[in-house]
Amino acid sequence: MEQNNDSRVNEENSQTPMTEESSSGNSLSKLKEVLLSSYAKFVARKAAFYVVVIFFSVSLVFFVIEAMPGDPVEVMLASGNPPPGADLAALAEIMRRYFGLDKPILERYIDFLGNFFTGNLGQSYHFYPVYAWTIIQYYLPYTLSLALPVLFVSFFVGNWIGARAAYLKGKLNETSYFTLVFCNQLPPFWLGLVIIFLYVLLFRNIPPIGAATQGVIPSLSVSYLVDLLAHWILPFLTLLVVYIGAWATGMRSMVTHEMDSGYVRYGEQLGFKKRKLMSYTQRNAILPQLTGLNMVFNGIIGQTLVIEIVFGWPGIGLLLFNAVFNYDYPLIFGCFLVIIIIIVVGNFLIDILYGFIDPRIRTGHG
Numbered sequence: 001m002e003q004n005n006d007s008r009v010n011e012e013n014s015q016t017p018m019t020e021e022s023s024s025g026n027s028l029s030k031l032k033e034v035l036l037s038s039y040a041k042f043v044a045r046k047a048a049f050y051v052v053v054i055f056f057s058v059s060l061v062f063f064v065i066e067a068m069p070g071d072p073v074e075v076m077l078a079s080g081n082p083p084p085g086a087d088l089a090a091l092a093e094i095m096r097r098y099f100g101l102d103k104p105i106l107e108r109y110i111d112f113l114g115n116f117f118t119g120n121l122g123q124s125y126h127f128y129p130v131y132a133w134t135i136i137q138y139y140l141p142y143t144l145s146l147a148l149p150v151l152f153v154s155f156f157v158g159n160w161i162g163a164r165a166a167y168l169k170g171k172l173n174e175t176s177y178f179t180l181v182f183c184n185q186l187p188p189f190w191l192g193l194v195i196i197f198l199y200v201l202l203f204r205n206i207p208p209i210g211a212a213t214q215g216v217i218p219s220l221s222v223s224y225l226v227d228l229l230a231h232w233i234l235p236f237l238t239l240l241v242v243y244i245g246a247w248a249t250g251m252r253s254m255v256t257h258e259m260d261s262g263y264v265r266y267g268e269q270l271g272f273k274k275r276k277l278m279s280y281t282q283r284n285a286i287l288p289q290l291t292g293l294n295m296v297f298n299g300i301i302g303q304t305l306v307i308e309i310v311f312g313w314p315g316i317g318l319l320l321f322n323a324v325f326n327y328d329y330p331l332i333f334g335c336f337l338v339i340i341i342i343i344v345v346g347n348f349l350i351d352i353l354y355g356f357i358d359p360r361i362r363t364g365h366g
Helices: 002-035 038-066 072-079 088-099 105-117 132-165 170-184 188-203 222-259 262-270 274-291 293-311 316-325 329-357 359-364
Strands: none
Touching (some): 038 105, 072 088, 132 170, 132 222, 132 274, 132 293, 132 329, 188 222, 188 293, 222 274, 222 293, 274 293, 274 329, 293 316, 293 329, 316 329
């Protein structure tokens, strides 16, 4: 009996490492299966495609900047204070040699690619000797703090309004549709100017322009955050009204289409409650809305840059506007580079997210 018990213990001990090895082998096989799946290959192809897009986009930006009329050295000398009696021609030649503007365009392009891959944007011409990336780091959070809330709030609120508007009847239905289409077609920069005009007309005061009241020092204090919110709310509402109309119009059309589907008619015959049928139609109608998330995101980024100029909001758009007028090549390129990366990364993440939301996309890339 003791020998039998010992043999059983030995058999169990000998089987234990095999079980651990099999579990580790299963995890490795699952990981390999995920990495070799059709959706993983789709994501890899998308990533490679967006890397190529970034390369060609920044190359195009370089040649567009180089084709700009005017001389940045002359602008720097005109805006600076050269010493009295200085030889401006010799000083301009020294500055061109220092900034590498005397080199042939092909050599400058090679230097540009080297700096691009090392993350060196160079020193700003207008804010010399501050580096362009240091300046962009200050302005970038303001752009993101305006564009991202508009994207998420307009998506959820607009789709909610559009879904409810599809169930309205009679004149109320027509009025809601006209209102949503009207908001969708409003040019954001024009709407921003109208909001400024109405603010002055109602409050007899200049609206809060910029990011903070003059003399207020940025900090984490409640007073500064309240002041920042007061300057942020007008450009936010300007963009929000337009894009709520865009999402609501699309959602209303999709829910109206789903209401004529066979499963909805069948559910009505079975006595399903209206709220239950609304949840079914919204669930199917939201998928086409998600496919348009890329285009709306690109539009919000572009319109945010314009709204920043209208309201003086210190984001990348306002920085780019001033950099163009000052012929600040490193700063212009840095602003375009940040915009390109935001759009490309945003589109890439939306593509991945859509694959997780809709299993048909995840399984359909064979």
